[in-house]
Every structure is written in C-alpha cells, then in structure tokens.
C-alpha cells in the first residue's frame with residue numbers, strides 16, 4: 455500500500471495522527487506530514503482508518 | 518469473493534455520509550449488494566472546499582472528488598446517479614424512485630440537507646446559494662464579473678463567502694437578523710472577533726434587521742430593511758442555513774421533525790437507518806437528539822451504522838467537530854463552547870491572533886477552539902476526554 459497526502463486539502467484536524475501516529479505527524483502549521491508512505495502490513499488497517507476519518511479527505515491510499 | 522444476492526442494501530444519498538456507510542459495511546465484512554442512489558449527477562465529493570478552495574479559484578471542481586470510480590468498483594458499490602427517491606414503504610420494505618421501485622433488506626437514508634431559500638428570491642438571476650458543486654462553480658464565475666455583493670446570513674458559510682469576496686476585490690455587505698455573526702457550537706464567543714475581521718476588510722454590516730422587500734432589475738439587486746435603509750449589490754448570496762431532505766419520507770411514518778429521529782446507533786426503524794446531515798441521532802450523554810451538520814459527524818455516523826449493521830455493536834459517542842477558514846484564519850472547534858462561561862486560554866494569546874481556548878464548567882471541559890494553532894489544538898483535545 456502507498457499513501458499520498460494532499461497538504462493543500464489538509465486542515466490540520468489531526469485525526470490521522472490520533473489514530474495512526476506512527477504514519478502521520480503534523481508540522482508546526484498543523485499540516486499533515488507522512489512519516490512513511492509505505493506502511494508495513496500491520497499498520498495498513500490504521501492507515502485506512504485515518505483516510506476514512508480525515509474530515510478533509512486529504513489522505514489517499516493506493517493498494 | 519463477494520457473493521451478491523438480492524435484494525441487499527440500499528443507500529439513498531450518494532455523498533459523504535452514504536459513501537462512508539458503504540465503506541464501513543465493506544470494511545466490516547458485508548458481502549451483499551450495496552446500491553447508492555444519488556440525485557446529483559456527480560460521484561461523491563467534498564463540500565467544504567466549495568466555499569474555500571473552489572470558490573477562491575485555487576482548485577478545479579474535479580479536485581473535490583472523494584475517491585475514484587475504480588476504488589468504488591473494488592468495493593463492489595453500485596451507483597445510480599441522477600435517480601431521486603420519492604417515497605418509502607416501511608412495511609413492504611421498498612423505496613420508490615423517479616424511475617423504479619426497489620426492494621431492500623436494509624435501508625440507509627443519507628439524503629443530507631438543502632439550502633434554505635429566501636422567500637420571493639427563488640427565481641431571481643442575481644441570487645446565488647451554495648450547497649452543490651454546480652452552485653460553487655456558478656458563483657465563482659459570477660464573482661469574476663461583479664463589483665459588489667450582498668451576503669444574507671453571517672453564519673459560518675456566509676462568513677466564508679464574505680472572506681472569499683475580498684480575494685476578488687468585491688465590495689461586500691452582510692445582512693443578518695441576529696445582532697452579530699454566529700459560528701456554530703461556539704456559544705457566541707467569536708461574534709466580535711469575526712465582526713472585527715469584517716470591519717477590517719471594509720464589509721458593510723447590517724445586523725438585527727429583517728428583509729422587508731427584494732427587488733431585482735438591470736442595475737442590481739436591492740434589499741429593503743426593517744431599519745428603513747436599503748442595500749444594493751450586483752449579486753446576492755443567500756446563506757441562511759439548511760433544511761434536512763426529508764420531504765420524500767412524508768408518508769413513511771418515520772419521525773422526520775427537523776431530521777430523521779434515530780437512536781444512538783442510527784436506527785430509525787427496524788432495518789432502516791439514517792446518517793449525516795439528514796439524521797437526528799439521540800446522544801446518550803446529553804439525552805438530547807440533535808442534527809449535526811459537519812463532515813466529522815457524517816463520517817463517524819457512517820462508520821457507526823456500517824459497523825452496527827454487520828456486527829450489532831455500538832460505537833462510542835464522540836464530540837462534534839468542525840473547522841472553518843475566514844480571511845485565512847484557521848479555526849478548529851471540538852465539542853461546544855458554552856455561552857456565558859468565560860474562555861480559558863490554554864495556549865497562545867488572542868492578541869497575537871494565535872490561541873487555543875476552552876470553556877470549562879464545574880471542572881468539565883465542554884468545548885475547545887483553536888484559532889491559527891492546529892498543532893496545539895490537537896494536543897489539547899485530551900482535555901475533552903478527561
């Protein structure tokens with residue numbers, strides 16, 4: 455799985471970092487930062503959860 | 518492999534809440550057929566950018582798409598777009614649409630909300646509303662041609678539109694029957710801050726007035742107000758709130774007073790669920806049923822309904838969350854600020870235009886707002902859980 459984030463769409467809500475802190479972080483402006491774009495298998499479900507929960511739909515997954 | 522057996526599940530409303538229900542059902546292991554009926558011709562898209570990135574011209578309309586049709590095909594979701602549900606028979610478990618009658622095993626109602634219109638302006642060419650992608654593209658085109666605009670409604674949507682007008686160098690007037698601007702769930706705490714932004718940007722404000730008459734002619738649109746004054750603009754944008762799309766359920770027997778009444782799992786009747794802007798879920802903590810109109814509630818309700826249908830398990834109740842951007846200020850809001858309780862500043866300072874604030878009563882944090890401080894806002898979210 456490959457993750458892409460759209461920092462122009464991101465509104466800094468931080469849902470992603472709350473549910474999957476090992477994949478997503480926020481910079482000083484609160485915008486999403488990817489810690490890895492290819493999560494290992496045990497983290498795929500968390501990435502999916504983050505993508506669904508992101509209120510700005512700024513996280514896309516390519517499987 | 519997915520075994521697809523009739524009649525399966527029908528979702529009426531192919532937008533954020535409906536789509537999230539479908540994704541959640543598949544994620545929980547639902548294997549039967551899922552059909553999404555949507556009145557709009559577009560696949561699910563995000564509305565928040567319609568008053569922000571799309572209106573300002575930063576984004577193409579297509580950038581609001583939530584996901585690709587390939588993704589939907591992988592999930593075996595069947596979309597029927599441009600189809601409108603017109604009736605529901607609860608006892609025979611059938612939805613009637615403009616083209617057919619569809620039996621269902623389970624039904625999810627996710628028909629969202631429509632803009633409230635201003636009486637007598639429905640057919641005026643200079644009057645715009647903002648709910649759909651087509652509305653946003655139409656308004657954006659108009660903004661490139663006009664010099665002045667009147668915005669009716671100083672709520673969050675009206676405020677976002679007013680701030681977009683300044684990007685186009687358009688002279689703005691705002692009319693509201695309330696005495697000040699209103700952001701949802703903020704208990705009036707941000708009225709003067711938003712008003713100050715309007716004044717800084719030369720917005721003419723008309724608060725606490727009723728509209729008595731509206732006139733449209735070649736030179737513009739004029740509103741006569743209850744204080745004896747009148748305002749004129751090249752166009753008007755009406756942003757006076759939304760009404761849930763429930764007319765098609767009028768004879769269904771469901772309780773549709775201000776949205777479809779549901780229990781805390783989204784159940785409106787046996788095998789009938791509702792989620793998103795159209796739904797009024799019971800909140801087990803406050804014991805009140807409330808209709809919430811924001812992205813996060815639509816997503817969380819969608820997830821909860823999918824999980825409940827497949828597993829029978831309830832999801833925890835969460836605090837409402839919304840965001841806005843007004844003149845570039847990033848506003849994040851969790852829970853609801855209490856009117857009359859003074860704000861406690863948690864980070865930063867209001868005079869620096871960067872802060873996180875909360876209302877705390879009897880030791881309980883009832884709401885947190887972040888103003889240009891997203892990172893600290895997230896760190897402060899734990900105050901709500903404590």
Ligand SMILES: Cc1cc2nc3c(=O)[nH]c(=O)nc-3n(C[C@H](O)[C@H](O)[C@H](O)COP(=O)(O)OP(=O)(O)OC[C@H]3O[C@@H](n4cnc5c(N)ncnc54)[C@H](O)[C@@H]3O)c2cc1C
Nearest residue numbers: 530532533534556564565602628629630793794810811812
């Ligand atoms: C301009 C704008 C800006 C916004 N900004 C923010 C923001 O910054 N933050 C935030 O949290 N929220 C924001 N919102 C609110 C957010 O977009 C909504 O809460 C969200 O779209 C709700 O999703 P929903 O699926 O419940 O309803 P909707 O998105 O309203 O979708 C309902 C769908 O059902 C369809 N439908 C209706 N009746 C029928 C029928 N009888 N048959 C078939 N289909 C039907 C409709 O055509 C529509 O496509 C904004 C909304 C707008 C309009």
Ligand code: SF4
Nearest residue numbers: 464465467468470508
């Ligand atoms: S959840 Fe979405 S909007 Fe929020 S920080 Fe993450 S990517 Fe940005």
